[in-house]
Amino acid sequence: MRPIDTADLGIALVNPTLAEARVTLTARSYDGAIIQKAQMVNPVTLTLPGSGQIASLASELFRTGISGQTGWVEISASTPAVKGFFSVFDSRLSFIDDAEFARPARRLIFPNVSTTGSSPTELSLVNTAPQAIGGTISLYENSGRLFATRSITIPALSGFTRSIDELVPSAMRFEGYVVVDSGLTQESGMVESLIGFETYRDRADIALIRAFPESARRRTGFLPHFASQGGISATLTLVNFSQDSQVLRITAEGLQAGSTARTPSSVTVERTLPPNSRLREGVESMFNLSGDTLIDGYIHFETQTNTRGVIGFLDYGSREGMLAAVEAQAGGYSDLFFPQVVEGGSYYMGLGLLNPNSEHSIVTLDTFAAGGSRTGSTIVNLKPGEREARLLSEFLQRQVNQVGGYVRLTATRPIFALGLFGSRNSLTFLASVPAQGEALRPQISGRIVKASLGANVISDDGSTSLLIPRGALRSDAPIKVAPISVADFPLPASDQQALSAAEATPAGTQLQIPARLTFPLNADLDPGTQIPLLTFDPKNRNYEQTNFIAIVDNSGRTASSEVTYLSQFVALLSRSELSTISNVSPAIVSPGDIVTITFNESSAETDQDVITFAGPNNTSIRATVLAASATSFQVRVPEGAVSGLLIVRMGSRSSVGFPVTVLTPTPPPGTISISPATAVGGTSSVEVEIAGTAFVPESIVNYDGNTLHATFVDETLLRVTLLGAQLNPAFHRMYVFNPAPGGSTSNTVEFTVMEPLTSKAPIVNAGPNQTITLPASANLKGTASDDGLPIGSTLSTTWLKLSGPGTVTFGNPDALSTTVSFSVAGIYTLGLIASDGQLSSIDFVVVVVSPQSVTLVWD
Numbered sequence: 065m066r067p068i069d070t071a072d073l074g075i076a077l078v079n080p081t082l083a084e085a086r087v088t089l090t091a092r093s094y095d096g097a098i099i100q101k102a103q104m105v106n107p108v109t110l111t112l113p114g115s116g117q118i119a120s121l122a123s124e125l126f127r128t129g130i131s132g133q134t135g136w137v138e139i140s141a142s143t144p145a146v147k148g149f150f151s152v153f154d155s156r157l158s159f160i161d162d163a164e165f166a167r168p169a170r171r172l173i174f175p176n177v178s179t180t181g182s183s184p185t186e187l188s189l190v191n192t193a194p195q196a197i198g199g200t201i202s203l204y205e206n207s208g209r210l211f212a213t214r215s216i217t218i219p220a221l222s223g224f225t226r227s228i229d230e231l232v233p234s235a236m237r238f239e240g241y242v243v244v245d246s247g248l249t250q251e252s253g254m255v256e257s258l259i260g261f262e263t264y265r266d267r268a269d270i271a272l273i274r275a276f277p278e279s280a281r282r283r284t285g286f287l288p289h290f291a292s293q294g295g296i297s298a299t300l301t302l303v304n305f306s307q308d309s310q311v312l313r314i315t316a317e318g319l320q321a322g323s324t325a326r327t328p329s330s331v332t333v334e335r336t337l338p339p340n341s342r343l344r345e346g347v348e349s350m351f352n353l354s355g356d357t358l359i360d361g362y363i364h365f366e367t368q369t370n371t372r373g374v375i376g377f378l379d380y381g382s383r384e385g386m387l388a389a390v391e392a393q394a395g396g397y398s399d400l401f402f403p404q405v406v407e408g409g410s411y412y413m414g415l416g417l418l419n420p421n422s423e424h425s426i427v428t429l430d431t432f433a434a435g436g437s438r439t440g441s442t443i444v445n446l447k448p449g450e451r452e453a454r455l456l457s458e459f460l461q462r463q464v465n466q467v468g469g470y471v472r473l474t475a476t477r478p479i480f481a482l483g484l485f486g487s488r489n490s491l492t493f494l495a496s497v498p499a500q501g502e503a504l505r506p507q508i509s510g511r512i513v514k515a516s517l518g519a520n521v522i523s524d525d526g527s528t529s530l531l532i533p534r535g536a537l538r539s540d541a542p543i544k545v546a547p548i549s550v551a552d553f554p555l556p557a558s559d560q561q562a563l564s565a566a567e568a569t570p571a572g573t574q575l576q577i578p579a580r581l582t583f584p585l586n587a588d589l590d591p592g593t594q595i596p597l598l599t600f601d602p603k604n605r606n607y608e609q610t611n612f613i614a615i616v617d618n619s620g621r622t623a624s625s626e627v628t629y630l631s632q633f634v635a636l637l638s639r640s641e642l643s644t645i646s647n648v649s650p651a652i653v654s655p656g657d658i659v660t661i662t663f664n665e666s667s668a669e670t671d672q673d674v675i676t677f678a679g680p681n682n683t684s685i686r687a688t689v690l691a692a693s694a695t696s697f698q699v700r701v702p703e704g705a706v707s708g709l710l711i712v713r714m715g716s717r718s719s720v721g722f723p724v725t726v727l728t729p730t731p732p733p734g735t736i737s738i739s740p741a742t743a744v745g746g747t748s749s750v751e752v753e754i755a756g757t758a759f760v761p762e763s764i765v766n767y768d769g770n771t772l773h774a775t776f777v778d779e780t781l782l783r784v785t786l787l788g789a790q791l792n793p794a795f796h797r798m799y800v801f802n803p804a805p806g807g808s809t810s811n812t813v814e815f816t817v818m819e820p821l822t823s824k825a826p827i828v829n830a831g832p833n834q835t836i837t838l839p840a841s842a843n844l845k846g847t848a849s850d851d852g853l854p855i856g857s858t859l860s861t862t863w864l865k866l867s868g869p870g871t872v873t874f875g876n877p878d879a880l881s882t883t884v885s886f887s888v889a890g891i892y893t894l895g896l897i898a899s900d901g902q903l904s905s906i907d908f909v910v911v912v913v914s915p916q917s918v919t920l921v922w923d
Contacts, residue, residue, distance in 0.1 A: 087109070173275060177238070200247065299379040403500065411485060432469050536577040870892075
């Protein structure tokens with residue numbers, strides 16, 4: 065709370081589930097105490113409606129008594145599906161920025177710290193552990209030189225917000241980054257306890273960015289949007305917190321100048337970062353961009369050395385003083401949220417979407433009001449490597465006036481995304497809206513979907529998919545999805561017919577979070593067309609109305625709808641909008657062949673007719689018309705066409721699709737991911753699952769330039785076993801190759817083998833020495849902890865007598881806390897031994913046993 069004087073705090077929470085969720089917020093002062101003031105409620109518990117959002121000021125949540133207080137807020141939710149972020153701003157909105165809620169870490173890296181200028185960087189740091197920590201703060205200059213270090217002690221549940229020169233008085237005229245280490249180890253039992261943020265200014269506006277944990281290192285990273293020139297600037301920061309020199313290849317791609325493709329469309333540079341150094345360089349100078357026209361694109365960096373990677377982020381700025389910071393992303397999202405909408409009136413919201421895959425991605429964008437009702441929907445088709453950056457109103461193709469609510473995006477292939485909002489009038493502030501979501505692994509229809517992981521379930525023919533978020537299923541279940549022929553479906557009404565249908569089973573399965581069903585259409589419709597979905601009962605052959613609306617994508621041949629249960633879903637269309645192809649000859653073709661399409665009825669608009677074949681990944685490819693008459697066409701099968709439906713669009717009418725088999729070479733494999741992605745050196749073998757699309761039985765896995773035998777499970781899953789030298793500590797590179805004819809390679813992923821962990825002896829403490837008097841027993845309270853190695857080991861403890869005159873009896877010699885009794889008085893030394901099966905430790909406790917006092921009675 066209040067990382068900057070005069071700042072207010074806002075919190076936004078989104079509940080993606082269909083049931084109510086409870087969220088408890090507890091405000092603590094920096095001394096760890098729960099803040100209690102007049103006119104204040106703390107803690108406060110909120111009820112978020114299903115699919116709903118709450119966005120409030122701290123003074124609205126905790127009431128006015130919170131005003132002027134400093135500290136931090138602890139947030140707990142009844143479901144891990146809840147998303148959220150917080151905003152820091154002043155009452156005049158001259159500055160504002162946002163950040164995602166932080167998760168504790170053992171070590172934090174504040175990447176952009178400076179004492180120069182009129183406003184030094186402010187660091188906010190909190191110890192969330194129920195115990196004090198004694199750690200260190202280390203300052204590194206851009207060159208990598210250790211500038212200063214000092215010890216710090218942070219009491220339990222406490223923290224501070226200070227400038228770096230207040231924390232380290234010697235840090236005058238410092239510029240670089242700061243590392244805070246908690247000093248906690250595995251043996252302490254509380255490894256991850258630190259959270260932190262930093263803020264810095266450009267005139268009035270601020271940038272707010274989290275302190276990065278070491279897990280935020282990126283060997284490969286993407287910044288899905290940047291802009292330069294035309295009064296806008298961007299600065300790339302890369303931090304190499306390691307003892308290794310690292311070489312990075314940095315590329316600006318998809319470059320446009322004034323919304324027109326720029327030549328060249330990409331620029332690549334290399335930078336070498338010495339150990340512990342920091343690179344901070346303007347995008348304009350890095351990529352030699354010039355001119356007054358706005359240039360935009362995206363940035364992709366890759367580590368070329370066999371090293372751990374860097375922490376990266378991008379600052380956006382303007383000549384008016386706007387400022388915002390966005391961190392690099394390593395993995396894409398299949399299901400993601402922006403927890404706040406700010407569009408309309410004096411404010412704008414922009415989104416940048418990037419498809420890094422070798423396949424097309426169909427992205428559905430929905431906006432919701434705070435109460436959970438949908439306020440807008442559209443579909444964006446992204447080609448491989450394509451980026452779209454627009455205002456929210458431009459994506460939705462209508463005027464948007466909405467402050468509050470949220471954005472949800474689902475993508476058939478994972479995408480990168482960022483959100484920004486700012487002021488249309490004053491141009492004095494710019495804020496980043498963090499995307500929060502997950503990547504869902506593709507898997508073939510019929511396999512078990514783990515409820516905790518979710519999946520992108522793909523039909524056997526690849527045309528239909530069901531994106532099931534994590535937690536949407538109540539339990540693991542085999543999920544099937546497939547397109548259904550509607551040839552024998554009954555007419556739902558005299559003027560309607562079933563256009564397309566898809567089945568998701570087990571039928572009747574209720575979802576806790578809405579899933580996204582994407583399916584092919586048996587016609588060519590206008591993009592953005594909304595089609596109500598019905599369910600169909602195959603036993604009773606009855607239709608039932610639903611609240612689900614499918615949106616047609618830009619190809620006109622695919623639709624997507626949110627669903628909350630599984631069933632047979634049917635899309636209907638007016639019969640007057642459809643025509644019928646009587647024949648296609650030949651029906652088995654190759655690209656370049658000529659086919660004849662015949663109709664029973666006359667087409668009055670042959671000069672406006674458009675004929676498309678199915679393309680890969682639910683796309684369409686337009687054919688060249690060679691000859692046309694009122695009842696027939698001759699067309700050439702286009703390159704890239706695949707087996708599927710041939711459709712003729714005649715003005716406002718569409719034919720029903722006619723199935724055509726296109727003989728094509730082996731397709732290239734889709735974008736892959738692996739699980740597990742890491743191992744420890746010395747492991748005898750590791751089985752790795754490779755998830756992707758378009759695998760064939762002949763698919764080959766390449767590992768560090770060598771061919772591995774792969775077990776073909778299905779079109780979305782391969783398995784390989786790594787052995788021996790393949791598990792030497794290093795960053796190993798892996799890709800899938802589909803052989804000729806056709807074929808090609810997938811993207812390359814890395815399998816990381818870490819240095820073997822060395823087992824350490826357990827830490828044991830037998831407790832303080834004691835003195836007792838017979839016949840009393842002593843109460844022993846020992847402690848023991850271990851590092852968990854060897855893997856699979858169990859820590860065992862045993863009490864024993866080491867010296868003493870008599871016999872001792874332990875209540876339970878294997879328990880850390882137990883009793884012990886003694887037969888005679890004397891001095892006893894007892895030992896507590898702890899063993900992990902490989903190493904053991906012992907600690908001692910001395911018990912002085914006094915004889916029982918005797919009382920003499922004289923007559």
